Amino acid sequence: MKPVQHKVPGTDTVVQTSRRSFLTAASTGVAGALAPGQAISETLADVPPRAPGAPLGARSERSQYVQLARIPEATPGKRDVNPAFAINSKAPLDKLYGTITPTDLHYERSHAGVPNLDPAKHRLLIHGMTRKSIVLSVDDLKEMPTISRVVFIECTGNGWENWKSADETLTVQNMYGLISTNEWTGVTLQFLLDLVGRDPKSTWMLAEGGDAAGVARSIPMTDEIMSESIVAFAQNGEPIRPAHGFPIRLIIPGHEGNLSIKWLRRLKFGDAPFMTRWETARYTQLQANGRARQFQLHQDVNSVITTPSGMMTIKPGFNLISGLAWSGHGRIDRVELSTDGGKTWKFARLNSPVLAKAQTRFELEWVWDGRPTKIVSRASDEKGNLQPDRDTFIRKTGTNALFHYNAQQPWAIDALGRVRNVLA
Amino acid sequence: MCLPRLALAIALLVSACIVPAFATDFGRPATPEEIKLWDIDVRPDGKGLPAGGGTVAHGKTVYEQNCAVCHGAKGEGGIGDRLVGGQGSLTSDRPVKTIGSYWPYATTLLDYVRRAMPYQAPGSLSVDDDYAVVAYLLALNGILPPEGTLDQESILEIRMPNRDGFVPEPEYRAFLPAR
Numbered sequence: 001m002k003p004v005q006h007k008v009p010g011t012d013t014v015v016q017t018s019r020r021s022f023l024t025a026a027s028t029g030v031a032g033a034l035a036p037g038q039a040i041s042e043t044l045a046d047v048p049p050r051a052p053g054a055p056l057g058a059r060s061e062r063s064q065y066v067q068l069a070r071i072p073e074a075t076p077g078k079r080d081v082n083p084a085f086a087i088n089s090k091a092p093l094d095k096l097y098g099t100i101t102p103t104d105l106h107y108e109r110s111h112a113g114v115p116n117l118d119p120a121k122h123r124l125l126i127h128g129m130t131r132k133s134i135v136l137s138v139d140d141l142k143e144m145p146t147i148s149r150v151v152f153i154e155c156t157g158n159g160w161e162n163w164k165s166a167d168e169t170l171t172v173q174n175m176y177g178l179i180s181t182n183e184w185t186g187v188t189l190q191f192l193l194d195l196v197g198r199d200p201k202s203t204w205m206l207a208e209g210g211d212a213a214g215v216a217r218s219i220p221m222t223d224e225i226m227s228e229s230i231v232a233f234a235q236n237g238e239p240i241r242p243a244h245g246f247p248i249r250l251i252i253p254g255h256e257g258n259l260s261i262k263w264l265r266r267l268k269f270g271d272a273p274f275m276t277r278w279e280t281a282r283y284t285q286l287q288a289n290g291r292a293r294q295f296q297l298h299q300d301v302n303s304v305i306t307t308p309s310g311m312m313t314i315k316p317g318f319n320l321i322s323g324l325a326w327s328g329h330g331r332i333d334r335v336e337l338s339t340d341g342g343k344t345w346k347f348a349r350l351n352s353p354v355l356a357k358a359q360t361r362f363e364l365e366w367v368w369d370g371r372p373t374k375i376v377s378r379a380s381d382e383k384g385n386l387q388p389d390r391d392t393f394i395r396k397t398g399t400n401a402l403f404h405y406n407a408q409q410p411w412a413i414d415a416l417g418r419v420r421n422v423l424a
Numbered sequence: 425m426c427l428p429r430l431a432l433a434i435a436l437l438v439s440a441c442i443v444p445a446f447a448t449d450f451g452r453p454a455t456p457e458e459i460k461l462w463d464i465d466v467r468p469d470g471k472g473l474p475a476g477g478g479t480v481a482h483g484k485t486v487y488e489q490n491c492a493v494c495h496g497a498k499g500e501g502g503i504g505d506r507l508v509g510g511q512g513s514l515t516s517d518r519p520v521k522t523i524g525s526y527w528p529y530a531t532t533l534l535d536y537v538r539r540a541m542p543y544q545a546p547g548s549l550s551v552d553d554d555y556a557v558v559a560y561l562l563a564l565n566g567i568l569p570p571e572g573t574l575d576q577e578s579i580l581e582i583r584m585p586n587r588d589g590f591v592p593e594p595e596y597r598a599f600l601p602a603r
Contacts, residue, residue: 111540195450204599222596268463271601272467276465277536281526281527290514291589292589297596399517
């Protein structure tokens with residue numbers, strides 16, 4: 001099959017107004033280019049007539065024409081596992097729009113299954129280096145002043161498939177599905193700390209979950225963390241779902257997902273890190289010299305093109321490039337796109353709203369000339385952090401860190417339009 | 425829902441300036457007895473260590489009854505993590521991170537076993553059994569002799585092989601206690 005050659009117009013405006021002709025040209029050049037289903041309604045007469053619909057229900061279900069699901073997976077390289085052996089479940093980034101992840105598709109990482117907690121019996125103990133120790137019920141928390149905030153949570157393992165090599169059968173969901181953005185509602189950590197009275201000598205907070213593993217992390221009491229963190233009881237307007245921490249969880253915007261302890265039941269204040277398993281044996285980043293970075297807590301600036309992405313096929317002519325960018329340091333400042341493997345870059349459009357420590361949607365129109373190439377995005381945040389290319393990143397970090405992978409993600413496109421994961 | 429509390433909450437919301445002295449009305453004081461039930465964390469400096477102890481020999485029995493099914497007969501791994509070996513592998517292309525090669529503190533191991541293990545019934549072992557199985561895992565990694573023992577005093581003498589293998593982020597250096 002010969003690739004179709006198209007002259008690339010000089011501006012994006014031209015691309016948008018001539019989309020129809022590009023599609024026509026493409027379909028004449030590529031045998032069987034129309035996907036099944038695309039030609040079903042040739043004329044308006046073919047559109048089914050209107051008819052009375054189903055009864056109104058207590059809940060809205062998805063259309064029968066829409067299939068959306070997470071993928072439960074194990075460690076890198078272990079896909080298609082029995083869900084009983086999965087350690088995380090990845091959000092379908094390639095099938096989502098905008099920036100808010102549907103609640104039932106928010107990624108999940110759990111260390112000992114999903115506990116079934118009765119909110120009437122759940123308690124939060126706050127103690128340690130404080131003026132007093134208190135026990136709060138979920139109802140107590142709901143009577144306090146609340147705040148809501150839209151933020152991403154990202155597992156530090158997001159992107160970990162590509163540390164050593166690129167499996168070309170991976171989708172963006174397999175590789176980047178460990179991040180989601182939701183609105184979280186609850187009580188500020190600062191309010192709770194004021195309730196118990198902080199000892200000025202306390203510098204670290206232990207947060208512990210009510211799951212079987214009792215997942216616990218030491219959290220440095222920085223101004224940023226203390227002013228932005230939330231003990232949340234609601235997610236996208238409803239009580240938090242069990243997989244995400246029902247009835248209450250911690251939300252620490254911009255930091256390792258593991259710090260946002262689910263099923264929260266204890267906050268203890270102290271004057272040193274507690275050195276739990278999850279901040280020593282896990283979630284530390286082994287560098288090439290054999291030593292490990294510890295308490296690398298911010299999620300660094302990152303981005304990925306979600307359409308087109310791994311295992312998709314595109315046609316020559318007009319293609320809308322769309323993706324997500326995020327930074328644990330603040331707002332996304334700009335996203336640049338390259339459609340020639342990083343030789344030249346263009347600014348992508350950032351869709352509103354662009355919120356600090358939330359995912360930002362970016363888009364750019366592109367006319368593919370049918371020749372093999374690579375497309376790649378790179379994001380910068382308001383603090384001036386730039387997402388590194390892979391060579392720069394690996395030179396600094398080595399390939400053993402396992403967590404905190406934020407190198408640029410290129411997708412290779414061959415002459416048949418097949419989009420595949422590559423390292424660089 | 426009593427009205428004064430609602431009024432207080434609204435006042436706090438509106439003022440945005442939260443005065444701790446006013447916010448004393450939520451929840452209830454925790455009693456020392458109930459705190460003890462949940463206050464299980466153990467720090468490397470020994471804070472939180474429970475009183476107790478055990479032998480490597482007894483730990484072998486505890487391990488075989490509770491741990492081997494997931495972690496292998498000798499800690500070589502299975503459904504659960506590998507626990508033994510890997511020393512010298514951290515700079516290789518395939519590092520093997522185990523208790524012996526990677527974990528910096530024996531206290532972390534005690535804390536973890538106590539809070540999270542065995543997987544199906546966390547917290548079901550006695551404190552003495554916790555110490556014993558930690559002793560056995562240290563012995564499997566050559567850190568304690570086969571006839572060794574471990575208790576709340578001697579655990580603080582254990583120096584793990586990778587104790588100095590971690591570099592805290594410079595960002596939080598001011599938050600770390602002086603060494």
